[in-house]
Amino acid sequence: EVQLVESGGGLVQPGRSLRLSCAASGFSFDDYAMHWVRRAPGKGLEWVSGISWNSGYIMYASSVKGRFTISRDNAENSLYLEMNSLRAEDTALYYCARGRGYFDSFDSWGQGTLVTVSS
Amino acid sequence: EIVLTQSPGTLSLSPGESAALSCRASQSVRSNFLAWYQQKPGQAPRLLIYGASSRATGIPDRFSGSGSGTDFTLTISRLEPEDFAVYYCQQYGSSPFTFGPGTKVDIK
Numbered sequence: 001e002v003q004l005v006e007s008g009g010g011l012v013q014p015g016r017s018l019r020l021s022c023a024a025s026g027f028s029f030d031d032y033a034m035h036w037v038r039r040a041p042g043k044g045l046e047w048v049s050g051i052s053w054n055s056g057y058i059m060y061a062s063s064v065k066g067r068f069t070i071s072r073d074n075a076e077n078s079l080y081l082e083m084n085s086l087r088a089e090d091t092a093l094y095y096c097a098r099g100r101g102y103f104d105s106f107d108s109w110g111q112g113t114l115v116t117v118s119s
Numbered sequence: 120e121i122v123l124t125q126s127p128g129t130l131s132l133s134p135g136e137s138a139a140l141s142c143r144a145s146q147s148v149r150s151n152f153l154a155w156y157q158q159k160p161g162q163a164p165r166l167l168i169y170g171a172s173s174r175a176t177g178i179p180d181r182f183s184g185s186g187s188g189t190d191f192t193l194t195i196s197r198l199e200p201e202d203f204a205v206y207y208c209q210q211y212g213s214s215p216f217t218f219g220p221g222t223k224v225d226i227k
């Protein structure tokens with residue numbers, strides 16, 4: 001069974017940093033692209049960042065470019081999101097999601113980890 | 120960046136009725152790389168349709184997708200109680216990937 005489990009969320013002050021993790025199991029992690037998607041309170045889904053299977057292709061939404069860094073460790077079956085210079089508008093439930101290829105739909109999702117940016 | 124617009128914002132229907140949800144793109148979606156997701160409160164999104172018209176694994180055949188270029192439709196025939204949820208379209212043909220704002224299908 002495919003499982004994606006996010007962790008690392010919490011309450012953080014504006015301007016500080018946080019690192020999210022996503023532990024994958026039940027499939028060959030290094031065969032898939034991976035993505036981070038967020039949902040702010042009362043809002044819709046927003047794609048944040050994606051990374052190809054070998055980390056050769058990485059892209060970011062304009063709202064996080066220069067502040068967030070996506071990475072993966074295929075030996076550890078893990079996906080990461082390093083978030084710096086956090087802002088109130090980054091407050092959201094962050095999901096990791098799997099794509100069969102980089103330009104592909106997201107066929108499995110985790111349950112999300114909540115990030116709250118507030119003083 | 121491709122902007123997706125979904126309509127209507129809310130659709131109020133009764134079980135057994137059919138629903139047609141629209142998704143329009145600000146420019147043509149490459150290779151019709153358009154997906155539909157369902158999200159219920161407290162749950163992760165679930166992939167329903169990819170490639171504009173292909174059903175994902177395990178999705179009932181009352182869900183169907185159609186369209187090409189800039190205009191796409193998700194049709195739900197014979198609404199079941201578990202179908203009342205928010206539906207998002209997403210284009211994944213060009214980066215940044217983008218989602219529409221969602222259509223809420225609620226019980227009339």
